[in-house]
Each structure stands twice: as structure tokens, then as C-alpha cells.
Amino acid sequence: MKRAQKRQLAYRVRIAAALVFVAVALGLVWLTGLTSRNIVMAEVRTRSEATLAVQSAVLERLLDKFRLMSPLLARGPEAAAVVTGRDLELARQVAALTAGMSGAEEVWFLDANGRPIASSLENGQSIAKRGATAIPQAFRQAQQGQLGRELLPGTPSRPANYVFASPIRDPNGQIGVLAVRVSLDDIEQAWALTKDPIVALDAAGRVVVTNVPEWRGRLIRDLSPETHLAGPSTSNMLSDLTGLSVPGRTRSHLDLSTRLPVLGWDVLTFADTTEAKRQSGRAMVIAFLLAVIAAGILWIVLNRRRELARKIRHDRLAALRLERRVQTRTAELRKTNMRLEQEVAERLQAEDDLRRAQADLVQAAKMATLGKMSAALSHEYNQPLAAIRSDAEIAEMLIARGTPDKALGNLTRIGNMVARMAEIARTLKGFSRKSGTDVRPVSLRQVIDEALLMVMPEVKRSGVALTTDLEDETLVVAGGRIRLEQVVVNLLANAIDAIKHRENPAISLHVLRDGGFAVLIVRDNGPGIDQEALPQIFEPFFTTKDSGAGLGLGLSIAYKIVHDFAGTLTARNRPERGAEFELRLPLAEGAILAAE
CATH class of the missing domain: 3.30.450.20 (PAS domain)
Structure with a gap:
């Protein structure tokens, strides 16, 4: 009522x-x-x-x-x-x-x-x-x-x-x-x-x-x-x-x-005065139309307010019903929330542990690469040390005879060999440290030179003929210097492993510009990649080497690093013989080079 x-x-x-x-x-x-x-x-x-x-x-x-x-x-x-x-x-x-x-x-x-x-x-x-x-x-x-x-x-x-x-x-x-x-x-x-x-x-x-x-x-x-x-x-x-x-x-x-x-x-x-009356009539018509429009708007507003009030009442009744149901399940939801919080914390901890493990794996792969090259690096150090000792003894004899000007050439060779050993040590130290995650302009030629400095001892020891074709030496890409060095070292190391027991082993390295990208191609004359293994070549822990010869992480890490830099890394077999890896990275034209 x-x-x-x-x-x-x-x-x-x-x-x-x-x-x-x-x-x-x-x-x-x-x-x-x-x-x-x-x-x-x-x-x-x-x-x-x-x-x-x-x-x-x-x-x-x-x-x-x-x-x-x-x-x-x-x-x-x-x-x-x-x-x-x-x-x-x-x-x-x-x-x-x-x-x-x-x-x-x-x-x-x-x-x-x-x-x-x-x-x-x-x-x-x-x-x-x-x-x-x-x-x-x-x-x-x-x-x-x-x-x-x-x-x-x-x-x-x-x-x-x-x-x-x-x-x-x-x-x-x-x-x-x-x-x-x-x-x-x-x-x-x-x-x-x-x-x-x-x-x-x-x-x-x-x-x-x-x-x-x-x-x-x-x-x-x-x-x-x-x-x-x-x-x-x-x-x-x-x-x-x-x-x-x-x-x-x-x-x-x-x-x-x-x-x-x-x-x-x-x-x-x-x-x-006819025009005055006509304008007055037009003004009245306009005013009437505005009044009609205002009435329509007011009616729409009021109608929507009624609908809104009706909806609010309906929602309030529904809320009361839901509140009763919610009260009965509040305790269960609280317990569920506590379990979820615990699971979230455990998952966050697991993700953190996974990231650290990934970083440790990358570092382990780098150290494994250095370990594989340790024999060649030892020979690279022993040979200059023997030469330094011989030149030092000759210089001492020349100085004792009163001809120090003749000893100057021996001392110069000693200085050059020490500088070369220092450069190798600097490169090894930089390669072995953990790399950052920043993306900066990097000279691709500098990356290749430092990677070659690390792999050259192994190249000489394995008797591999390494040729380079740097079409454009001024290419600057967006990436990280140390991580790119790791990619190039991994590609060259894999090529050396594939051909070192072959007759007349050879590796070629080509650099060229393709539009807005820098392209690095590594080719070898080895047996190539098995067609069944080709789709899995970049998967973690996948390897075609003998047991104990590798972890199967080198190409996987290289693939991830390249994709982090918005680039691509592809592998294919050459028609004549051997494998070919192509690395494409976006150019950073006009950028100032930054050291990592």
C-alpha cells in the first residue's frame, strides 16, 4: 500500500x-x-x-x-x-x-x-x-x-x-x-x-x-x-x-x-518592421527548439536516473544475498589465500633460483670454453716466455761486451711479446667475468677481433685455416660486447670441434651489411649437421658430441643472447660440404660506442 x-x-x-x-x-x-x-x-x-x-x-x-x-x-x-x-x-x-x-x-x-x-x-x-x-x-x-x-x-x-x-x-x-x-x-x-x-x-x-x-x-x-x-x-x-x-x-x-x-x-x-518581426519569430522558434531539446535531454537524464535507482536497488538486494553466501565461505577463502601466498612465494623463489642457475650455466659454459682452450693458451704463453728468456740472455751478453745499442732490438722484441701476453690476459679476464644485461652500441669489428684473439691459440694448435672477409669494418650493432664475444667464440669453437680431425680443416668468417642489419656468417668444411638434429640444434643440453665432450649449452646460450638483442641466429648445411651459421643483428647507426 x-x-x-x-x-x-x-x-x-x-x-x-x-x-x-x-x-x-x-x-x-x-x-x-x-x-x-x-x-x-x-x-x-x-x-x-x-x-x-x-x-x-x-x-x-x-x-x-x-x-x-x-x-x-x-x-x-x-x-x-x-x-x-x-x-x-x-x-x-x-x-x-x-x-x-x-x-x-x-x-x-x-x-x-x-x-x-x-x-x-x-x-x-x-x-x-x-x-x-x-x-x-x-x-x-x-x-x-x-x-x-x-x-x-x-x-x-x-x-x-x-x-x-x-x-x-x-x-x-x-x-x-x-x-x-x-x-x-x-x-x-x-x-x-x-x-x-x-x-x-x-x-x-x-x-x-x-x-x-x-x-x-x-x-x-x-x-x-x-x-x-x-x-x-x-x-x-x-x-x-x-x-x-x-x-x-x-x-x-x-x-x-x-x-x-x-x-x-x-x-x-x-x-x-517586417524583418524585425521575422527575426523575432526566428528567435522564438530557435528558443522553442532549444527548449524542446532541453526537455528531451532532461527527460533522458531523469529516465536514466530512474533506471539507475532501480538498478541500485536491485544490486543492493543481490549484494545482500551474496553477502550471506560470502560470509559462509570467508574462512575457506582466507585459508585458500594463505596457501596461494605461500605458493607464490615458493614460485618466486624458484624463479630466482632458476635465473641464478641460468647465469651460472652461462658462466660455466664460458669457463668450459676457456678450459678447452687452456692447452693452446698455455702453449701461447710458453712460447713467448721462452723467447723472452732467450732475448734477455742475448741482451745481457751484448751489454756485457759493451755494445748496448745492439741489445736494443732484443729489448724491443721482449716488450712486444709482453704486450701481446698482456692483451691475451686482458681479453681472457673480460671474457671470464659475468656480463651485464644492457643493450648498447657495440663495434662488431672489435667483438670479432677479441673473439679471434681468444680462439687463435686453439686454431693454431688444431691446424685450422681461418680466413676473414670483413666487407664493412665500421658496423655498429645494438648489443653487449662481452655477450657478443661469447656468441662469436661459441660459433668458432663449435666449428673447430667439427673439423679439427678432418683433412685440410678450414673456417671462413664473413661480415657484411644487409639493409638495416649487420650479418656475420661462420662457415666450415666439416661433415655438416645431421638433418634430424638440425631442428634441435639450439635446444639446451642437445649435443652431437661424444659423451663428456660437451654440455650442449653453447649454441643454446648463443641463440638466447642473439634473440635478447632483437637478432636472429640460424644454422644450415652448405651445398658443397660443411655447416653455416648466420648471425643477424640490427644496426645502431650514428650511436656512440660504449664499453661494457
Whole structure:
């Protein structure tokens, strides 16, 4: 019963947590969209304000230029001469030159009664022929001695014009009016480079200048039925304007305006906020997807935690069962462990004893080799000693006769023979000591020379013809000098044993380089190796010699030493006759030679 209540409570907690997570996720999605929209709207507002300031300044600069030009031309002597003299040709030239140099659409002269005198245009586009009726407001202001201004509204097919009129005077008073008509088409062309709609409104709210030709001459309230301007004098920053009738599209816009006090106009721009809303929507979608991914990850984590808790409970129950079984066998395991520890200690001791025995066997094999060569070594020592004694006696006689210079040759021979005996003794001493286990760069030529020094007495005593062919004398291999000497001595000693009772016994020793290996080949002209014995030739205690003639360890020890140096030692029979042993060792190129 309690377990069912716990499960129901856990289910309710999970439902409540899921609802809280959904609420938080929705809040984060809404907050993300709102923040993104505010950021993008701020960027749109900043860009639109800059555009509005620039385009308003373009409009003001254009009209300011012609506002100043009209009074200056009216005060010039040419204007008075045109009105008083009624010289139509001069009037046309002055008007055309002024319009051409200033960029005005039209320049014309009126008399005091408003009748046209001459115009820079002679085609149908001129409004001068209508006289003062074409610009009644500007003409009236000019007659009053002011700078006359008047807007000529445009239509969707024709841009608007702005007229400046200035009085022309002579010493007797006002005699006429100079009018300058400026086309606002240049302003609209400049505004056309801006992607957002821009309009200039007069005091009545009519579109005067715009980069949307369809709006030209229309009231702003006709363009935005849901939102109207605040009146003729509005200059405040308007809020969002929705439902604006932009040709070919219906979107939401941000309406910004600025006031041109000199003209009494308002310049507005409608910044498109569709992209801001689109980016806000994308941000909300991304936030929603992240929330879904987070929910999935959270669900996976919680599910794995439930599985882990279930597994822990199961493992705990299993552990309790096992603990009872373990308690019953603890005593038996303790006894078994004690026996195992004793066996391990005995095995470690046996391994240590085996290693020492192996080392003693290697040393015994080396001493056995020296023992076999002892007779030859004794002869090698006795012969120099007899020669030393004879040379010493001769030198003593020569010195006694008063000819010490003749005794110098005898003394030199004595020194050479002593040096040779010392070299033999040094080599024997090094060979007889126990070798180390380090692997170092070793000169193969040095190893061969010292091995030959030890076996040469036996070679001479046995009458063996020994030839050497050292193709490359600079080979350096990775190994131990003393152990390699033992290998070479064992190979040569086995060859001598195999052929010393043969007729014309001969041994050849060859050294060559084969790729990254140094190769040493020892050949003899003996009977060779029996085919049945060849697979066992490197096994310990295997020998083909007579009983008591050898232990069968020489080749086995040599084989082990070579493999310790990552090399190979192989044996085979020669086709002509005799046996051949090939030793391959990896080169240690560029290494510094080290003494063992």
C-alpha cells in the first residue's frame, strides 16, 4: 500500500514539474522574441532617423539655394532693364541663362499687373503665359515686398513644383516680379535610393514630395485609414503605423517624422518592421527548439536516473544475498589465500633460483670454453716466455761486451711479446667475468677481433685455416660486447670441434651489411649437421658430441643472447660440404660506442 502511494506521489510530482517546465519554457520563448524584436527595432529606428535627417537636409538645401537666388536676381540691373525696356530677346536670354546655370525648372518675368513678359521656356511646359493666375499667392506676397512662396501640387504622373517670387524695383518703386520655379523631381530621385517610403507633407497633410509616385498629391489620411497625423503642425515622433498602403505589399511600418519650420512641412519615413518581426519569430522558434531539446535531454537524464535507482536497488538486494553466501565461505577463502601466498612465494623463489642457475650455466659454459682452450693458451704463453728468456740472455751478453745499442732490438722484441701476453690476459679476464644485461652500441669489428684473439691459440694448435672477409669494418650493432664475444667464440669453437680431425680443416668468417642489419656468417668444411638434429640444434643440453665432450649449452646460450638483442641466429648445411651459421643483428647507426 505504501509503495503504491509513493508511486502516485512521484507521478504527481513529475506532472507538476513538467507543467512548470512548460510554463518557464514558454516564458523564455516569449522573452527571447520580445528582446530580439526590441533589438532589431532599435537598429531600424536608428537607421531610419539617420536616413530621415539626411533626406530632409537634401530637401532644405535645394530649396534654400533657390530661396536666396530669387531676391539676388530681382535686385540686379538686368531684371529692371528687362521690365522697363520690354526687350523680349534680352528677357529671354537672361531668363534662360539664369535657369540653365542654376538648374531651375523655369525663370520668368511679370509686370506689376501680373502679365508675363518673358520666360526661359517657350514650349508647352511653361506656366508663365498664365501670368499671375498661375502663382496667385506668391505674386501677392511679392507685391507686398516679401519673398513670395507657393507650392504647385503634383499628381501621380507629374512631380510637384515650388515657386519663389521676388519684387523688381527701380528708383520710382516696384515695377514687376521675378519668379523661379523649382521642380521637386530631383528630390524624389534622390529619395528613390532609399528602400523605405519617404514623404513630405504640407500644412494640409498632402503629400508634396515622395519616393512613391502613387502617393503624390494625396492626403496622408487616405493612405493610412487606421492612423492619422496629429494635424497640420505635427512634429512629434509617431508610433507604429499599421495597414499602410505600400504598392505591392501590406506590411507593418515604424513611422518617424521631422519638422521643416521654414517651409512648414513635415518629412516622414515609414521604416519596414517586417524583418524585425521575422527575426523575432526566428528567435522564438530557435528558443522553442532549444527548449524542446532541453526537455528531451532532461527527460533522458531523469529516465536514466530512474533506471539507475532501480538498478541500485536491485544490486543492493543481490549484494545482500551474496553477502550471506560470502560470509559462509570467508574462512575457506582466507585459508585458500594463505596457501596461494605461500605458493607464490615458493614460485618466486624458484624463479630466482632458476635465473641464478641460468647465469651460472652461462658462466660455466664460458669457463668450459676457456678450459678447452687452456692447452693452446698455455702453449701461447710458453712460447713467448721462452723467447723472452732467450732475448734477455742475448741482451745481457751484448751489454756485457759493451755494445748496448745492439741489445736494443732484443729489448724491443721482449716488450712486444709482453704486450701481446698482456692483451691475451686482458681479453681472457673480460671474457671470464659475468656480463651485464644492457643493450648498447657495440663495434662488431672489435667483438670479432677479441673473439679471434681468444680462439687463435686453439686454431693454431688444431691446424685450422681461418680466413676473414670483413666487407664493412665500421658496423655498429645494438648489443653487449662481452655477450657478443661469447656468441662469436661459441660459433668458432663449435666449428673447430667439427673439423679439427678432418683433412685440410678450414673456417671462413664473413661480415657484411644487409639493409638495416649487420650479418656475420661462420662457415666450415666439416661433415655438416645431421638433418634430424638440425631442428634441435639450439635446444639446451642437445649435443652431437661424444659423451663428456660437451654440455650442449653453447649454441643454446648463443641463440638466447642473439634473440635478447632483437637478432636472429640460424644454422644450415652448405651445398658443397660443411655447416653455416648466420648471425643477424640490427644496426645502431650514428650511436656512440660504449664499453661494457
